[in-house]
Amino acid sequence: MTCRRRLAAGTLPIREAKAPIKRRFLQRHVSQVALSPSLALIAIFLYGFIAYTAAVSTTNSKAFPRFDTFVGLEQYWRLFHTPRWHVAFTNMFLFGGLFLLVTISLGLLIAILIDQRIRAESFFRSIVMYPMAMSFVVTGIIWQWLLNPTLGIEVMMHQLGFESFRLDWLTNPDTVIWALVVAAFWQGCGLVMALFLAGLRGIDEDIWKAAAVDGIPAWRVYVFIVIPMLAPVFLTVVVLLSLSIVRAFDLVVALTNGGPGVSSDLPSVFMFDMAFRRTNLGLSAASAVVMLGTVLAILIPYLYVETRERA
Amino acid sequence: MIDIRISNCNKNYGSLRVLKDINLEIERGEFIVLLGPSGCGKSTLLHIVAGLDRLSSGAIEIGGRDVTDVEPKDRDIAMVFQSYALYPTMSVRSNMEFGLRMRGKPMAEIRPLVEDKARMLHIDHLLDRRPSQLSGGQRQRVAIGRALVRDPKVFLFDEPLSNLDAKLRASMRTEIKKLHQSLGTTAIYVTHDQLEAMTLATRMVVMKAGEIQQVGKPEEVYHRPVNLFVADFLGNPGMNFMKGRLRLEGGRVSADVGAATIPLDGYAFDTSPTDGQAVMVGLRPESVQPSTGGEPFALTLKPTLIEHTGSDNLVVLAMGSEEIVGKFPSDMLPKLGEPVAVGFDLSRLSVFDAQTERRI
Ligand SMILES: Nc1ncnc2c1ncn2[C@@H]1O[C@H](COP(=O)(O)OP(=O)(O)OP(=O)(O)O)[C@@H](O)[C@H]1O
Ligand SMILES: [Mg+2]
Numbered sequence: 001m002t003c004r005r006r007l008a009a010g011t012l013p014i015r016e017a018k019a020p021i022k023r024r025f026l027q028r029h030v031s032q033v034a035l036s037p038s039l040a041l042i043a044i045f046l047y048g049f050i051a052y053t054a055a056v057s058t059t060n061s062k063a064f065p066r067f068d069t070f071v072g073l074e075q076y077w078r079l080f081h082t083p084r085w086h087v088a089f090t091n092m093f094l095f096g097g098l099f100l101l102v103t104i105s106l107g108l109l110i111a112i113l114i115d116q117r118i119r120a121e122s123f124f125r126s127i128v129m130y131p132m133a134m135s136f137v138v139t140g141i142i143w144q145w146l147l148n149p150t151l152g153i154e155v156m157m158h159q160l161g162f163e164s165f166r167l168d169w170l171t172n173p174d175t176v177i178w179a180l181v182v183a184a185f186w187q188g189c190g191l192v193m194a195l196f197l198a199g200l201r202g203i204d205e206d207i208w209k210a211a212a213v214d215g216i217p218a219w220r221v222y223v224f225i226v227i228p229m230l231a232p233v234f235l236t237v238v239v240l241l242s243l244s245i246v247r248a249f250d251l252v253v254a255l256t257n258g259g260p261g262v263s264s265d266l267p268s269v270f271m272f273d274m275a276f277r278r279t280n281l282g283l284s285a286a287s288a289v290v291m292l293g294t295v296l297a298i299l300i301p302y303l304y305v306e307t308r309e310r311a
Numbered sequence: 312m313i314d315i316r317i318s319n320c321n322k323n324y325g326s327l328r329v330l331k332d333i334n335l336e337i338e339r340g341e342f343i344v345l346l347g348p349s350g351c352g353k354s355t356l357l358h359i360v361a362g363l364d365r366l367s368s369g370a371i372e373i374g375g376r377d378v379t380d381v382e383p384k385d386r387d388i389a390m391v392f393q394s395y396a397l398y399p400t401m402s403v404r405s406n407m408e409f410g411l412r413m414r415g416k417p418m419a420e421i422r423p424l425v426e427d428k429a430r431m432l433h434i435d436h437l438l439d440r441r442p443s444q445l446s447g448g449q450r451q452r453v454a455i456g457r458a459l460v461r462d463p464k465v466f467l468f469d470e471p472l473s474n475l476d477a478k479l480r481a482s483m484r485t486e487i488k489k490l491h492q493s494l495g496t497t498a499i500y501v502t503h504d505q506l507e508a509m510t511l512a513t514r515m516v517v518m519k520a521g522e523i524q525q526v527g528k529p530e531e532v533y534h535r536p537v538n539l540f541v542a543d544f545l546g547n548p549g550m551n552f553m554k555g556r557l558r559l560e561g562g563r564v565s566a567d568v569g570a571a572t573i574p575l576d577g578y579a580f581d582t583s584p585t586d587g588q589a590v591m592v593g594l595r596p597e598s599v600q601p602s603t604g605g606e607p608f609a610l611t612l613k614p615t616l617i618e619h620t621g622s623d624n625l626v627v628l629a630m631g632s633e634e635i636v637g638k639f640p641s642d643m644l645p646k647l648g649e650p651v652a653v654g655f656d657l658s659r660l661s662v663f664d665a666q667t668e669r670r671i
Contacts, residue, residue, distance in 0.1 A: 048507075210398075210457075212362075212382075212384065213384065214457075215384025217412060224398075225401070228400035304478075
């Protein structure tokens with residue numbers, strides 16, 4: 001066995017030595033060569049434009065980028081003195097925090113319920129997963145209709161006889177954030193449930209049996225053993241959801257369009273508005289850079305933990 | 312005193328009958344090994360004793376109490392799993408303590424108990440580690456420790472050593488045996504490793520396709536298998552079988568196996584033999600030895616193949632159109648193709664009816 005392996009290893013350099021130099025280069029670097037076009041594209045269109053955006057954020061560009069109007073960090077100063085940005089930035093954390101909390105806890109709960117080897121499991125699984133197939137725009141419009149006081153749930157409840165029922169989330173600046181949370185949860189829950197369910201199914205059956213013999217009640221097994229075992233899934237879910245929070249743009253545009261007023265604004269909406277409606281490209285670029293910073297603040301610790309675990 | 316009584320136990324999965332009318336009585340302090348090929352229902356039977364699976368019909372008694380409908384935690388049992396099933400997010404100490412804590416035992420009693428058992432299993436220096444920081448053998452010790460601290464009436468083992476390498480398996484086997492000798496707790500142990508079964512069992516149960524084939528002391532099952540399946544399943548290399556017919560002449564019985572006629576004068580028949588009965592004559596390789604001249608029955612046979620195992624030489628011998636294997640001492644190396652005198656230990660013969668495959 002070892003002899004054969006040594007032989008196999010030995011043939012490789014010999015063949016390589018015989019090949020002409022050009023071919024040898026290709027053989028050695030075939031993966032790099034194959035990947036180089038996409039690497040070049042990524043370098044230009046991702047990192048290139050990130051750098052470009054950062055550059056624009058130091059100018060006083062209006063409708064078009066103009067680099068002769070260098071103003072240093074003034075756009076950032078302006079950004080942090082714009083009340084609407086503060087609303088948008090705070091909303092991101094408010095919406096994000098609530099969305100994470102609701103989606104993770106309910107997603108986990110649904111996964112645990114489905115994991116009880118219930119009847120018609122695939123039926124329930126599909127129901128929870130279906131919204132995932134819809135774009136945020138469709139989700140936004142559906143929930144706009146559902147939450148519309150003259151069309152949706154409120155009218156239905158009135159028809160059912162609950163005359164005093166009121167659901168004015170979309171028109172009340174204090175609660176409009178909940179409309180976003182509910183719609184985003186409705187769409188994101190399926191993915192979270194699927195990830196948790198896969199995690200739960202991956203847990204060794206024998207752990208449950210050992211716990212049954214040890215006399216540990218099911219809820220304690222979940223709290224003390226199973227849920228801690230799902231820690232990697234939690235991490236993945238948090239990162240995925242966090243990124244969708246930062247990206248959440250279409251949902252807000254379709255559901256509330258930032259309103260009433262600017263009360264449901266998110267940084268992405270702010271950025272879009274500044275760039276394309278208010279012709280303030282410099283400020284918009286500054287907000288984009290701040291958002292990138294926020295994403296990196298989430299991503300870097302995650303990557304750090306991931307790579308450290310692998311090592 | 313009967314500690315575990317399994318009566319008329321059946322288990323079906325839909326139309327699949329996994330256990331068929333199992334009856335078994337286990338005395339206090341016995342070490343019962345369930346042995347059988349994969350899928351024969353060993354784990355299912357063990358899970359039923361543990362209460363992890365419901366039986367379709369029948370009853371289970373533990374310690375004189377009917378536990379058929381009792382939860383696993385109230386059966387006073389502890390179980391060790393093939394995959395160890397340690398709680399990965401807890402330290403070794405917490406793994407061992409958790410079951411006792413759940414039972415409301417005060418910490419002041421749990422601590423010394425856990426430390427005592429940990430010392431016994433040589434894992435006391437590992438108590439503050441996580442299971443993922445342990446080797447396979449150490450994990451299995453922890454799993455055994457977790458079962459020990461509970462001080463149960465019955466230990467259940469489901470192939471606890473099959474994930475370990477051969478050497479570790481042998482040493483753990485010895486330790487489990489010592490443990491059982493010092494504790495004297497009733498145990499049921501599932502394995503498909505014959506060596507484990509033979510060395511550990513006070514009695515072994517051989518199963519096939521959901522049915523018990525034979526229950527008995529290891530040497531009894533090994534030397535007096537009740538049917539062809541058990542005879543064939545045990546032993547490595549397997550038993551030699553020679554097809555033949557019985558001959559009754561003048562009050563003497565012999566088996567005509569084609570190439571030879573084997574006298575069965577000393578054979579203790581379970582059922583009375585009939586003339587011309589089709590039989591399989593079984594003889595284990597270690598009963599086929601180079602002749603010393605003193606055996607009552609010897610043949611001259613040609614070796615066709617020799618395998619060296621280190622401790623002995625396995626010699627394949629042509630016998631008519633069939634072949635039999637003999638286990639020769641390592642210093643006895645016959646030459647291929649040169650006939651040798653081979654002595655047969657006829658006191659170790661097993662004769663089976665060819666039709667019913669039962670011992671006769
Ligand atoms: N949940 C189940 N549903 C249907 N069939 C099952 C189920 N569990 C076990 N079986 C079947 O029951 C039979 C016995 O299974 P069991 O696990 O007891 O075998 P085993 O003797 O322990 O085998 P092994 O040595 O491979 O562990 C197998 O044929 C298996 O396919
Ligand atoms: Mg099994």
